[in-house]
Amino acid sequence: MTEKLVFTGKTHNTGGRNGGTRSSDGQLDLRLSQPHPAAENLFGAAWSACYIGAIELAASQRNVKLPAGTAVDAEIDLNVDDGSYFLRARLNVSVPGIERELAEEIIEAAHDICPYSKATRGNIDVATNLL
Numbered sequence: 001m002t003e004k005l006v007f008t009g010k011t012h013n014t015g016g017r018n019g020g021t022r023s024s025d026g027q028l029d030l031r032l033s034q035p036h037p038a039a040e041n042l043f044g045a046a047w048s049a050c051y052i053g054a055i056e057l058a059a060s061q062r063n064v065k066l067p068a069g070t071a072v073d074a075e076i077d078l079n080v081d082d083g084s085y086f087l088r089a090r091l092n093v094s095v096p097g098i099e100r101e102l103a104e105e106i107i108e109a110a111h112d113i114c115p116y117s118k119a120t121r122g123n124i125d126v127a128t129n130l131l
Helices: 035-061 100-113 115-120
Strands: 011-014 019-023 028-029 073-081 084-094 125-130
Touching: 011 035, 028 100, 035 084, 035 100, 035 115, 084 100, 100 125
Parallel strands: 084 125
Antiparallel strands: 011 019, 019 028, 073 084
């Protein structure tokens, strides 16, 4: 296997009341007055963006054309137990017009393709739900 760098995301974050995050390419420029819930929202946005791309790839590998209404809603929970913080996640997927069994196969394959899903596997509880 020959490794190939596809992309490097670069961000700069500052804290405090006037804190924020900015990407080096200018695609992201947000004011973040509080670290939370911003961190969970940003993680959910990044993961769901990656995951929908993985769904598109998994569908194309099966010669399935996805409908325009395909969507992923990510829910990222920040939890604390006895002073220890941890995350839980739900990826709620909508693929209207695709037969349920095929849609479930596609979202399961996407979970194996998506780098965010791979990075979190075994580290946090994750549920993928077909809506």
